[in-house]
Amino acid sequence: MGRVMVLGSLNVDLVTRVERHPRPGETLLGEGLEQLAGGKGANQAVAAARAGAQVAMVGCVGDDAGGAAYVERLRGHGVDVSCMRVVEGEASGHALIAVDDRGENTIIVIPGANARLDDTEVDAVDDLGPGDVLLVQLEVPLPVVCAAVRRASHRGARVVVNTAPYAALPDDVVALADPVVANEHEMVALAESGAVASSLLVTFGANGASWDGETVPAHSVAAEDVVDTTGAGDAFCGALAAALAEGSDRAEALDRALAAGAAAVRHAGAQPDPHL
Numbered sequence: 001m002g003r004v005m006v007l008g009s010l011n012v013d014l015v016t017r018v019e020r021h022p023r024p025g026e027t028l029l030g031e032g033l034e035q036l037a038g039g040k041g042a043n044q045a046v047a048a049a050r051a052g053a054q055v056a057m058v059g060c061v062g063d064d065a066g067g068a069a070y071v072e073r074l075r076g077h078g079v080d081v082s083c084m085r086v087v088e089g090e091a092s093g094h095a096l097i098a099v100d101d102r103g104e105n106t107i108i109v110i111p112g113a114n115a116r117l118d119d120t121e122v123d124a125v126d127d128l129g130p131g132d133v134l135l136v137q138l139e140v141p142l143p144v145v146c147a148a149v150r151r152a153s154h155r156g157a158r159v160v161v162n163t164a165p166y167a168a169l170p171d172d173v174v175a176l177a178d179p180v181v182a183n184e185h186e187m188v189a190l191a192e193s194g195a196v197a198s199s200l201l202v203t204f205g206a207n208g209a210s211w212d213g214e215t216v217p218a219h220s221v222a223a224e225d226v227v228d229t230t231g232a233g234d235a236f237c238g239a240l241a242a243a244l245a246e247g248s249d250r251a252e253a254l255d256r257a258l259a260a261g262a263a264a265v266r267h268a269g270a271q272p273d274p275h276l
Helices: 040-050 065-076 112-116 119-127 142-154 171-176 184-193 232-245 250-264
Strands: 003-007 011-017 031-038 054-062 084-087 093-099 105-110 133-136 158-162 180-183 200-203 209-211 214-216
Touching (some): 003 040, 003 142, 003 232, 031 065, 040 065, 040 232, 040 250, 084 112, 093 112, 142 158, 142 171, 158 171, 158 232, 180 184, 184 200, 200 232, 209 250, 232 250
Parallel strands (some): 003 054, 003 133, 011 093, 158 180
Antiparallel strands (some): 200 209, 209 214
């Protein structure tokens, strides 16, 4: 059984609920304010650990209370935090999230320490080898992501690239991923960039997912059971990486990922019991 290494972001999410999302220039009242664990990297690391994988998190937090609490939270989920780095004099990353009555969200990310990843984090990838999986997203500096993908592939590890939030990647980085995981909008942007993915997994939310043209329906969730869609994509990616590290074939890995995504929309926040 291989390991999963997640290189990515960690954010303290500040979440409020609104009846609907405001239009430009409009002010609405929010209901409540919660401080939750978020960031695509950490969300996916927790999801992979919950799916049974041996997981290591590679990323940066600030030297503040939120960062310290987050490291302890990951450790409590069984995630290896030995490759985590505390950046002195820097605040941890934050995200401002509004969730409407339909469970749809808008998010503003303030990178903080996430912007400070450098060659130290790339070097952590040297611990990977055949059978292992490197999972990355694009909320941290792209040069670091690209260097980590190349090095992990060179060492024989499988690379999963989640193109969220979307940014153009070099052709060779896209080609090394197995798979590139993109939603419908990211798929269009990827195609327009001219980069060709050798393995492309597209997620369609409630309409399921397609891996290299083979479409699988989503696990059904009743509308009244949808609480928050914030972490569905990250749960999907984490569970997918865990399944691939276990040696699952495409069909099984995709089914496990879809199940995790469906479960994620039933609870508030990007992670289960996410309060910091």
